Amino acid sequence: MNQTTTSYFQSLPTDELAKDLLGRTLTYQSPQGLVGGLIVETESYMGPTDFAAHSYNNRRTNSNEGLYKVGGSIYIYAQRQYFFFDIATQEAGNPEGILIRAIEPTIGLDIMNQNRKMHGFELTNGPAKMMQAFGIKDKSENLKHLDDSQFKIDLTKRKIPQEIIATPRIGVKQQDEFWANAPFRFIVDGNPYVSRIKKAEIDLQNFGWN
DNA sequence: AGATGGATCGTCT
DNA sequence: GACGATCCATCTG
Secondary structure, rough: OHHHHHHOOOOOOOHHHHOOOOEEEEEEEOOEEEEEEEEEEEEEEEOOOOOOOOHHHHHOOOHHHHOOOOOEEEEEEEOOEEEEEEEEEEOOOEEEEEEEEEEEEOHHHHHHHHHHHHHHHHHOOOOOOOOOOHOOOOOOOOOEEEHOEEEEEEOOOOOOOOOOOOOOOOOOOOHHHHHOOOEEEEEEEEOOOOOOOHHHHHHOOOOEEE
């Protein structure tokens, strides 16, 4: 494993990392070919104190083991018939992580369109939609480190968002006042691939980039 | 454009 | 046996 990836995913608080990932390129080397795009939406999950986190209260099971691994490790989980892609952050044993919720597709569009029923801005504008587009049908990449995986994030370059907006996370139970409303979802403002974005808020000129 | 409900299955109680 | 860090078709306005 490559130390630079690991140290990057420990170099900042997890919410700061979630912001820093916006504009970076995520790729997946699928059997069908290379697919990927620019990260436009992330959510940070802040560990044992975070009511919304799978690792809340240090909950640890076979399925969420990925969160406990060193920063840069992959945590894939299944919910309903769908798969979700997380990256563990911080040191091993500290179960914080980032959910990648949406990308602006830039690589392997034809492959992703084959894998998805919906097209256009619906191609990758949600966490499970992205995984469908990638053609993920199992958890074989779960628990791997990014550097030893078919998934990669290019940390050498970044497209700079015009503006990053922080909002409450999507789909978390309104159990705890603070954690349910804490602004730990980060989006590239105006990008059409952001999930649940209103049509009127889309920036068709620049897609929210500088 | 926004709200509602069914689908569907791995995972935990 | 019940529940989601969801998706999508199908309403309504």
